[in-house]
Amino acid sequence: MERTKCGTIRREHLEQEVTLKGWVQKRRDLGGLIFIDLRDRSGMVQVVFNPETSKEALQIAEDVRTEYVLEVKGQVVARDEATVNANLGTGEVEIAAESVSVLNKSKTPPFMIEDQSETSEDLRLKYRYLDLRRQEMQETFKMRHATTQSIRQFLNEEEFLEMETPMLTKSTPEGARDYLVPSRVHEGEFYALPQSPQLFKQLLMVSGFEKYYQIARCFRDEDLRADRQPEFTQVDIETSFLSTDEILEMTERMMKRVMKEVKGIDIETPFPRMPYHEAMERFGSDKPDTRYGLELVNISEDVKDSGFKVFNGAVASGGQVSAINVEGQADRFSRKDIDKMTEDVKVYGAKGLAWLKVKEGEFNGPIAKFFSEEEASSLMTKLAAKDGDLLLFVADKTSVVHDSLGALRQKLARELNMIDPNQFNFLWVTDWPLFEYDEEDGRFYAAHHPFTMPAAEDMDKMQTEPENVLAEAYDIVLNGYELGGGSLRIHQKEMQNQMFEVLGFSKEEAQEQFGFLLEALEYGTPPHGGIAFGLDRLVMLLAGRTNLRDTILFPKTASATDLMTNAPGSVSEAQLEELHLKTVSKKEQD
């Protein structure tokens, strides 16, 4: 008899004979009967073992424990009115067991298979295969599947070709730290695992494939945080002959479809676009969460001549003063609360947090006295301040002002419950600088990567003022997370050489590292560009999770360990010898 899925049984199946296979979620004994909640991927249904239906089945059920795997045959019957479970799709019915067999036993699991389990994450990672049985986890990975297929379906219909680029590639010094793979055949040489398929997808454009995508595993050997993993998955897209506008429009249609198919939500397109500079000024972030206000307002002009030294000093030395108006919350925050906020902004290098409260049309607070009536009035207007508002100020170097107020803004929004978890605000951040100058290294780095096209109007500044060159690049932001980014790429050899020059590569270094790209650019490389976005992060946001590990089946800890298999591990001397390697302990190194 064909198997019936537990979670799909309804009143319409009454009196049908079914065969179920699944796991015991719970067993209860009650008045000579045994009730078992049987769970499979589709959900749960209650099975009743009644001596009047089958004594033999009841007897077997007596030995059954949580997480046993059972095969049950029985009839779908209605529950008593009183025992209907409205929280369960199958809550109106139960299965009267006619026979049961134990397909496998289970020891008592180290923790309950329940969403609200209080178990430590380490224990759950060690028994990941059990933790994955939880409904929340099952739903997340079904959603991941749905997201992936939705993206693929869209790209297939747009005539993209799914293509596989190599994992055993060449190490390059730019970018993050590579994971290396020693070669057995080539003594002393190494492959690198890809940080992204960037150059290969560009070469596929050189090959004339025109529209490429890949759901690609990428690797970065960096120190880990909650939203980083050593290996992650990227939806990687590249196109030939399309303009920035065309690439953004296509991406918007893709996201619209994913949101509709996966979440049932209609989102509006086109997405707003915001220049990088504006994002920093208004939100103190290059990936602003636009679901709430609390915007930063630059008041440098208004306070540059004020009597408050901290303010006018910051402006005078090339920094700025910005403020956030926490509307109507003056009474909610005590001086002690504000002291705490001050500690928070200090993490970002701010020397302090100034504040004012508005009461009866006037500023209140320790720094109120520094402002003339005119200055106060101009500030009130600029900040749209009214009675009951709390105003928070940071005066510092521009980057410190942005970072500290940007972080404070997010913290306040969470505390004040200003964030609607069901809202999905997509945003393009555009007009990025092409380069970042590193004071310490005394050199420019590529803000995105060294293959990014400079904006057409800035091309002539490449050699003279690289710091002022904007990139033909765009990031896609969702609810304060960088979902992905892309750019048009350089398709002319001369421009690529200029780029390497600004980055301080000698001709030889450029040739050694990227010779194949420079050569490819000479053989009819089409104009091209693309985008890549983090699938793990997208799924995290769609599933309403906050930890990237919840969206990856077998994630690694902050020390890049798999607690289940204990990877990484030691290997044999013979293996190392074949690879022409020797391990050197830290002690020996020192």
Place this chain on the structure above:
Amino acid sequence: MERTKCGTIRREHLEQEVTLKGWVQKRRDLGGLIFIDLRDRSGMVQVVFNPETSKEALQIAEDVRTEYVLEVKGQVVARDEATVNANLGTGEVEIAAESVSVLNKSKTPPFMIEDQSETSEDLRLKYRYLDLRRQEMQETFKMRHATTQSIRQFLNEEEFLEMETPMLTKSTPEGARDYLVPSRVHEGEFYALPQSPQLFKQLLMVSGFEKYYQIARCFRDEDLRADRQPEFTQVDIETSFLSTDEILEMTERMMKRVMKEVKGIDIETPFPRMPYHEAMERFGSDKPDTRYGLELVNISEDVKDSGFKVFNGAVASGGQVSAINVEGQADRFSRKDIDKMTEDVKVYGAKGLAWLKVKEGEFNGPIAKFFSEEEASSLMTKLAAKDGDLLLFVADKTSVVHDSLGALRQKLARELNMIDPNQFNFLWVTDWPLFEYDEEDGRFYAAHHPFTMPAAEDMDKMQTEPENVLAEAYDIVLNGYELGGGSLRIHQKEMQNQMFEVLGFSKEEAQEQFGFLLEALEYGTPPHGGIAFGLDRLVMLLAGRTNLRDTILFPKTASATDLMTNAPGSVSEAQLEELHLKTVSKKEQD
């Protein structure tokens, strides 16, 4: 204006204005006009530059060379009757160029972008991005895309979830050689790249996902041949609660769909099933090509008492004698030809190749004299021999007989043109032995992998006669290639322990290597099984190619080198130091 794809333009578009973007396949100057074949992913169309349409465009076209990237605007016009090109989809039309711009130039490519190019493979691999422009290559990767999507679509409809297992995993001593990835955080420890997601997919069954698939990159650091690559792609499938028959039936439906969608061919299901032993006896191969006859016939019984020492000796010492009847080809093969075949079978360890020709109802040839009339008649019947047939014999150890005649059979079929390239013969090979005994190491190895379930009827022989235990395993064979294989897996801890015992693992070794699996088996592991097959090889067969490298975008050479990027390469001392590693030259090792 929207771009039109070159290869799609037909008579029905006459008089339309189009914008084309693509590559110059060829330029010809003729009577003051210039003709350019413009190519994009969709195909090719002829563009005409005529001074009467645009002098300016003509002037630009004069400087255009092969592989330049152009944007052309013009009108679709009909070709003269005389110049219609019936070989080209667009052969009835051409584009009268009104304007043209050069999007990028190209140096003269190191080889012609043509399918029949005689260039060495090394040069083509160095300039892979140019070689991929060839139409044959473009078609192969479009077919690869179509195959992948067809498989995914099928599995999605069957409610499989696509799931991603880790790439940074643990090294295990069984199986092929691992690629290792040194850990920076854990001194002296290594990850391994997966040879297959085998254990992870089994753990997903333990997790209750029931139906898993992944188009997974796998890695084996083995010496390479034409049909092996260091990284390859596997369609990886695992299911819970299904029987062998159900898994095979599902796979057959999937293949039927792929063949229909990708090749437009209806194939018959169910596929024939053949026990391993029968495949070896009849075809001398565990992956027989059943598109042609030339089957092996075991004649040991018929010749064991013959006067020919080579034959009766082989049987007496536990070996066998088998023959192939090359029907009607007696006259085609001279003694010299047969001497050559003898050399061929010697490669497989055979001491010689005996032969007979049938003429006027009698055996002819040097060994004819050894057989009595009765023996000859019985052989004639067994081999269905008739006048004009050539009979070829090998007498040796069973494995040598199979290997040598199996190889000879294939060689003969190719030479005699007996293989229909448009026929696709799928076949299941079943009833595999669970173990292989390695004489040299004096131990059993798992014939498939150590997680394969023994056949139900052989379970009690696990400890007493493991050499006679059959596996619940199956291989899928297409036209003489092993496309993939699978099995039911062990889902009981006791059985898994027995398996490790036969393989000579101590309890501690089993625990150290596979402790997480043994533990998982104690927590309600469902009965499960699956299959995996090589995507690269499937695409190779569908595309009618013979080299696996033609189905991989950026393949590696036999020494595992990427000739384009020059991977693997050297890395910096700093990188090695961070990984606590030192390279040791072969000299130092000796």
